[in-house]
Structures are given as C-alpha cells and as structure tokens.
Amino acid sequence: MAFEGLTERLQNAMTKLRRKPTVSEADLRETMREIRLALLEADVNFKVVKDFVKQVQTRAIGADVLKGLNPAQQIVKIVNEELTTTMGTEAVPLNKSEKIPTIIMMAGLQGAGKTTTAGKLALKLKNEENARPMFIAADVYRPAAIDQLEQVAKSIDVPVFQLGTDVDPVEIVRQGLEQAQEQHNDYVIIDTAGRLQIDEKLMDELVNISNLAKPDEILLVVDAMTGQNAVETADGFNDKLELTGVILTKLDGDTRGGAALSIRAVTGKPIKFVGQGEKMTDLDVFHPDRMASRILG
Numbered sequence: 001m002a003f004e005g006l007t008e009r010l011q012n013a014m015t016k017l018r019r020k021p022t023v024s025e026a027d028l029r030e031t032m033r034e035i036r037l038a039l040l041e042a043d044v045n046f047k048v049v050k051d052f053v054k055q056v057q058t059r060a061i062g063a064d065v066l067k068g069l070n071p072a073q074q075i076v077k078i079v080n081e082e083l084t085t086t087m088g089t090e091a092v093p094l095n096k097s098e099k100i101p102t103i104i105m106m107a108g109l110q111g112a113g114k115t116t117t118a119g120k121l122a123l124k125l126k127n128e129e130n131a132r133p134m135f136i137a138a139d140v141y142r143p144a145a146i147d148q149l150e151q152v153a154k155s156i157d158v159p160v161f162q163l164g165t166d167v168d169p170v171e172i173v174r175q176g177l178e179q180a181q182e183q184h185n186d187y188v189i190i191d192t193a194g195r196l197q198i199d200e201k202l203m204d205e206l207v208n209i210s211n212l213a214k215p216d217e218i219l220l221v222v223d224a225m226t227g228q229n230a231v232e233t234a235d236g237f238n239d240k241l242e243l244t245g246v247i248l249t250k251l252d253g254d255t256r257g258g259a260a261l262s263i264r265a266v267t268g269k270p271i272k273f274v275g276q277g278e279k280m281t282d283l284d285v286f287h288p289d290r291m292a293s294r295i296l297g
C-alpha cells in the first residue's frame, strides 16, 4: 500500500505526543526528529524535509501551541497543513485554450506510464466534458509505441493521427494539428517519445515539438515508485521544457511517498493528476489536502 511505512511512523510519533499530559519544547523537538526521519526514510528530498520541519516547528512555537489547549492535536493539525502546503495547497486545473483545440503534450521516461496516462486523460475529458479529443503519435523510435497508443485509443474510442515511424516527429505534430483543426477536435494529446533516461537528443526533439505546437499544457508523467529519481527526472525535464504540470503514476503501488511530497517543492510545478491503477478510469485530480490526510492516515 502507498505510504505505508511513512503513515505508520508519523502515526507513532503523533500517538507518543498525544499520550503526554503536557508538551514541552523538548517533546516537540523529539517529535519533529521522528517526523524528519520518517520523511527521509520515505525518500523525501532532504531540503524539502528540512524546510518542512523548520516550518512546523516555527509555527508550533510561534503560536504558543505548547501552552494552549490540546497541544498534540494542534501540532497534528499544523503537520497536516504543512504537508498540504508542501504538495501545492490546492488542486490546479488543466489549462485550457480559448479557442479549440487545447493542446496537451505528454512527456516522460519510458515505462513511467505516459501512453496509458494519455489514454486515461482523454477518457476523463470525454466523460466529464463530452470532449472530442484526438491523439498524435509522435514517438517514432519504437514501432510498438504507436501500436500501444492505437490500442489504448481504440479501447476508449479516440482517433489517432499517425504517420508511422519514418517521418520527423515535428512534422507529424504539424500535420496532426492541421487535421485536428479541420475536424474540430477540442483537445489534442501529443504522445512523445520516451527514453530510458534523459538525453540531449530527446530533449531537443521535445523542445522542437513544443516550439511548433505551443501547447497549453506540457505534462510530465513520472512514476511515483521511483521516489527521488522521479524528482530528478522532473527537475531535468523542467530545465529544458516549460512544464505546466506533473502527473504522478502508480500511486496504487507501494510507493514510499518521496515523489509525491518532493516534486512540487523541488520543481515549483504542480502535480495535476495521479494515476492509481492500470484501468483507463484510474486517473484522479490531485488534491494536496486529501493526499496529506491520506499520508497521515
């Protein structure tokens, strides 16, 4: 289960605190030490942990929480609020273009769940907005990638624009966008090439596609199971591309929490959606407050 270890350790720290009749500054420090270790153990970025602990401590001491009623309860509340803030405070909706189509570019490393997530997003738009999305298949390096997109698209009845693997991806995107204009699709979702790791050629290609398509959204898909690697990946893509958001996949797995808790703070970019399963319906809007409550258990 996701966050299992983290939740357990946070709850233990809180329970210990609640059992105390009064809470001294030393007790607070001890709790914060346990929280810090729990977060580090969950693979949360070191600086994010440091800032988080400092913020909770400053608030708890500043507001005279320790002398007030129910100090332990107040501290739990502050921890919950600061976890929420660390993950971005509020849900951030999809950017939409004033005139159709809204262009969404999907990026991510191979295996992160990019193609699956493109399908989930298209289905969400269909179901919730009665939208008519279209995919552009711009991953020309693996023939299997186009097949996979075709399969996903077929399962949710969304058209795919593709020109096989012998055409330059930028040209594919250009022609695909033309077709979307003609056919009045209200969303275009561009599935770009994934690699095993960030390399310059891939980034150049993504930048070229982005320069041509001028997407309303550039969504980076990252695998929550990879913890700090997901954060580094997001940082790396964000250096070259104007990411507008992140989609965190595989939150149904036993991810420790590091990616969910670090990405926003490290990259400054919001997590917009989370993938919570392999089915096409398993995509949810990311709500930082709900995620904080889930982590606290």
Ligand code: GDP
Residues within 6 Å of the ligand: 108, 109, 110, 111, 112, 113, 114, 115, 116, 117, 148, 194, 249, 250, 251, 252, 253, 274, 275, 276, 277, 278, 282
């Ligand atoms: P891509 O290489 O980035 O396009 O990745 P794929 O879309 O092919 O996904 C890789 C694998 O991850 C597939 O087996 C997907 O079913 C799986 N996957 C994607 N998102 C999720 C998710 O949210 N939860 C789970 N459990 N599996 C996922």
